[in-house]
Amino acid sequence: MQKSEPKKKPPTIKEVAAHAGVSIMTASRAVNGKALVSAKARRAVDLAVKALGYVPNASARALAGSADRRVALLHSHSTTSAYLGELLLGAMSEAPQRHLHLVVEQCAPGAFAAEIVEQVAQAHVAGVILPPPLCDWAELVEGLRARDIAIVAIATDQDVPDMLSVSTDDRHAAYDLTRHLIELGHKRIGFIEGNPRHRSSARRLQGYKDALVHHALDLDEALIVPGDFSYRSGLDAAERLMALDERPTAIFACNDDMAAAAITVAHQRKVNVPAEISICGFDDTPLASAIWPALTTIRQPIRDMSREAIGLLAMRFRSQDEGADGVIGKVKLDYQLIRRQSDAVPARH
Amino acid sequence: MQKSEPKKKPPTIKEVAAHAGVSIMTASRAVNGKALVSAKARRAVDLAVKALGYVPNASARALAGSADRRVALLHSHSTTSAYLGELLLGAMSEAPQRHLHLVVEQCAPGAFAAEIVEQVAQAHVAGVILPPPLCDWAELVEGLRARDIAIVAIATDQDVPDMLSVSTDDRHAAYDLTRHLIELGHKRIGFIEGNPRHRSSARRLQGYKDALVHHALDLDEALIVPGDFSYRSGLDAAERLMALDERPTAIFACNDDMAAAAITVAHQRKVNVPAEISICGFDDTPLASAIWPALTTIRQPIRDMSREAIGLLAMRFRSQDEGADGVIGKVKLDYQLIRRQSDAVPARH
DNA sequence: TTGAAAGCGCTAACAC
């Protein structure tokens, strides 16, 4: 309403303290939820904070307590923006609360691991979040470790000493999805593999195989065809599957893009999805719900994963500060089977 | 290599000054590229910076020169993560250089404009970046303005006083794409509209119409069908278009999702794309290159747009600080016509 | 052209 005031600086802790009638230190302690503050003082400060709309100045806080550090979300050119966006959102929401400053670094395409390590080190980063496939790049991980930079890997099953990780159980998710199809009545289920460079690919295949075996179904190698996560590769893979003498009644593609490709192939061959063939994906990317029929798929809580990653880094730093070295942490988050319209009971023949 | 040292604090400007044999101030000035530093001193400092691997401490810098402010990237639930991811990447890369601190705020779904304004104000944000459709929400924009919060709208043509904006020329891009089809030989071009709440939708339609008129082609209203940017709506719209007595030889969908839907419909009807019908999209989302045939579409430089947005905010703040009020800025970025496999010369009949 | 001094807002140490 009143536009006269040229600047209204945000309130400082000093003003909060004055407003609450306590010393600056008490205000600081109260704001940070530390112990050793009387209930009365705490209440007064809380009130003052509300009244003034006080928000701590992150820079000052960072500068004063040496507790703050920079952490980087490192990504390669191959990380899709949707995936990256989710990671960013999660990390950005968590970082300030953990007193961490988040920066984003992109690996130059074709760069050597050593160069990337150098770049990260130059940026005075204390920890990095490594989404796939970076987290499976041994030289990079090793280089970072040598520099004493904390690492948290997203969605890997690698067990590197000191490396933190956040993941979902890919194998188990694939197992569940396969079991879902088996319970629907499918007996011949095609599998389209992902890029062999991503270890998740192998884990998903393992889950698929386990489910088949546990349900006493044949494990026909002809039903397992290669792919590389791209739509294009899915097209070829689906063609191979559909051309089989005994066509599968369901296809489990290692990601949504390839599942979408399989649906396209089915359309072209006038095979109705899901009435004549069920097709499932993995990842629940926007594509999964964009196409028709919408894909039954597995959702991974990407945003939560990066949130957790920040949490792990914060914990690691805290334990380092306290001298307790080498606390390891691996957290597994729950996935979700999202059932949409691309799967059904197999047609009788 | 040597893991013995528990902590190696980054060098400070003090050390740089000492190394260069100058005072702290001279070092500071040199590092910041200010005038009034002798060439000799500057060289010495540069050397010291290189030698020590000095990187300015952002927190200290922000704290000292009160020049830093918080800016928020506001997004609604309807912003897709891919779009948001691109926006974030651009903004995050530019913000530190402009001495701005970026935060992300999500509008609670169904919240009133006043509530959102309140939320933003509480966060002591000096400026906001408003992607569509938020930038076209009059009450929100008005509320923010009343609070004296700088606004930069992404991809809008609204001309609100004081509001900064970064956009591409939607109308012109649509014109170009339509012209492209016309030059290929198409005379009956269907158009699938976008969500009427997004003003870009109307701008694209205008470009389509203009191109038709300028090339002396009939403007058949039956060829313009409604949609809302969703794949689902694209399915319906494409059905209507394909069911027309005189079927169009090309379809221009207002975004990629709907274009993908049109391709699916064409497949179902056994109409070959692009041999029998050309289908173009808009936005160049990942979907555009994920499907087959890959879409000919328009790419907007989203990452650059948010980078520019940050730049505009920084400029606005600077001019405010200098007392020069009301500097307006609207930047237009270039779009790109991405030609892939979904368009071709029309079949003769 | 350069430098010394004085903080920016906050929190670790210590006292009380």
Place this chain on the structure above:
DNA sequence: GTGTTAGCGCTTTCAA
């Protein structure tokens, strides 16, 4: 429990 004293690393005065 609370308050006091020092800084964190940097940039803004202002004086030399």
